[in-house]
Amino acid sequence: MLRERSVFESPTIRSDRPMKLPNTFLWGAATSPHQTEGNNVNSDWWALESSALPMIPERSGDAVDSYHRYREDMTLLGQARLNAYRFGVEWARIEPERGQISQAMLDHYRRMIDTARECGLTPMVTLHHFTSPQWFAEAGGWVAPDAVERFADYVRAVAPILVDVPWVCTINEPNMVAIFAAAQRLVSDPESFSAMTSGAMPDPDPDSGKILIDAHHAARAILRAETDAAVGWSVAQQAFVAAPGCEEQLAAANHIWEDPYLIAARDDDFVGVQAYTSRTVGPDGIIEHPEHPDNTLTGWAYRPDALGIAVRHAWEVTGGTPIVVTENGIATDDDTKRIAYTAEALAHLGQAMADGIDVRGYLHWSALDNYEWGRWRPTFGLIAVDRRTFTRTPKPSLAWLGEMARGNTLPGPR
Numbered sequence: 001m002l003r004e005r006s007v008f009e010s011p012t013i014r015s016d017r018p019m020k021l022p023n024t025f026l027w028g029a030a031t032s033p034h035q036t037e038g039n040n041v042n043s044d045w046w047a048l049e050s051s052a053l054p055m056i057p058e059r060s061g062d063a064v065d066s067y068h069r070y071r072e073d074m075t076l077l078g079q080a081r082l083n084a085y086r087f088g089v090e091w092a093r094i095e096p097e098r099g100q101i102s103q104a105m106l107d108h109y110r111r112m113i114d115t116a117r118e119c120g121l122t123p124m125v126t127l128h129h130f131t132s133p134q135w136f137a138e139a140g141g142w143v144a145p146d147a148v149e150r151f152a153d154y155v156r157a158v159a160p161i162l163v164d165v166p167w168v169c170t171i172n173e174p175n176m177v178a179i180f181a182a183a184q185r186l187v188s189d190p191e192s193f194s195a196m197t198s199g200a201m202p203d204p205d206p207d208s209g210k211i212l213i214d215a216h217h218a219a220r221a222i223l224r225a226e227t228d229a230a231v232g233w234s235v236a237q238q239a240f241v242a243a244p245g246c247e248e249q250l251a252a253a254n255h256i257w258e259d260p261y262l263i264a265a266r267d268d269d270f271v272g273v274q275a276y277t278s279r280t281v282g283p284d285g286i287i288e289h290p291e292h293p294d295n296t297l298t299g300w301a302y303r304p305d306a307l308g309i310a311v312r313h314a315w316e317v318t319g320g321t322p323i324v325v326t327e328n329g330i331a332t333d334d335d336t337k338r339i340a341y342t343a344e345a346l347a348h349l350g351q352a353m354a355d356g357i358d359v360r361g362y363l364h365w366s367a368l369d370n371y372e373w374g375r376w377r378p379t380f381g382l383i384a385v386d387r388r389t390f391t392r393t394p395k396p397s398l399a400w401l402g403e404m405a406r407g408n409t410l411p412g413p414r
């Protein structure tokens with residue numbers, strides 16, 4: 001029984017033989033609407049960008065104009081021989097005012113789904129990726145008494161265009177959404193605020209977390225009734241590891257940051273693992289990434305092994321929900337480093353799969369250099385974008401990942 005086996009036995013890679021994957025394995029890339037489409041003017045993030053918060057020094061503006069150029073984006077992914085694309089539909093466009101559903105926007109997103117297919121890409125559609133309509137935020141956001149109902153209404157409105165979509169992710173990184181909720185509460189407290197601006201993140205707000213879990217389960221029920229989709233959500237994982245003797249602190253960090261969201265995925269059709277780096281938990285809790293020349297453009301430690309740690313943790317906590325890696329990547333302007341990081345991350349993923357973990361796909365973050373929530377400098381893309389002309393230039397990493405998809409094997413260690 002695979003599920004009974006300890007997946008923590010082997011953190012290091014044992015096999016250097018490539019591992020053949022099933023033909024159904026998803027090889028792709030991911031984006032989100034707000035980070036790529038541009039002019040998401042009815043969203044809460046657009047409003048936040050106007051509010052001159054120091055954590056949000058730059059605005060999304062036109063983003064990379066994927067609202068108009070999605071066919072070009074998808075064509076490049078398909079030409080590279082990737083077979084999957086995770087993108088989102090934007091609640092603030094579909095329901096710009098409460099109860100006012102835009103059929104034109106639903107048609108737009110249905111065209112995106114059809115275009116993905118035409119480009120040879122299996123679509124995974126995310127329904128909520130950090131941004132909500134401004135009217136929802138003004139009404140109290142996720143802690144408003146009717147938040148779950150409002151989200152469920154939106155999901156009901158979108159369901160008809162998802163009827164034949166194979167993969168739907170209800171909410172992206174609900175634990176990060178709960179962190180934003182905590183951060184917004186702290187903004188009025190000068191001491192906590194200065195801690196936040198120096199890079200530390202508050203713990204996820206547990207009240208928001210519970211509501212997000214209810215919202216996810218409500219969405220899952222609607223989607224299961226009205227579509228054929230495999231339904232899940234994606235969890236931001238920090239791949240926490242314990243400093244010597246700090247196993248209890250490690251368990252506490254996981255308990256607050258990740259586990260409730262993974263437990264909520266126990267009856268899902270899949271869980272999305274999103275991992276970029278690993279963080280150590282010491283005697284006083286989570287340790288911030290120490291300064292290091294190898295740190296990425298987001299200031300995170302260079303830790304390609306994070307993916308293996310995260311996948312093993314998700315498998316253990318969910319009790320064996322099938323996994324899709326819905327995000328993994330690196331913010332760097334050195335594409336050779338991106339390839340090296342990804343190759344190593346994939347080797348760790350292969351080892352986890354060799355240990356019996358059921359992983360159905362790998363979706364790299366991100367397809368395009370895009371708006372990184374307040375900043376443009378951290379570039380995660382397989383495709384560079386000139387933000388003045390919107391010209392797309394594939395990087396060598398796109399062709400490299402396409403080759404991986406064509407070979408459909410996971411590598412041994414480098």
Ligand code: IFM
Pocket residue numbers: 032035173274327365372373
């Ligand atoms: O850009 C984000 C994405 O929106 C959610 N997951 C992490 C990425 C990198 O920070």
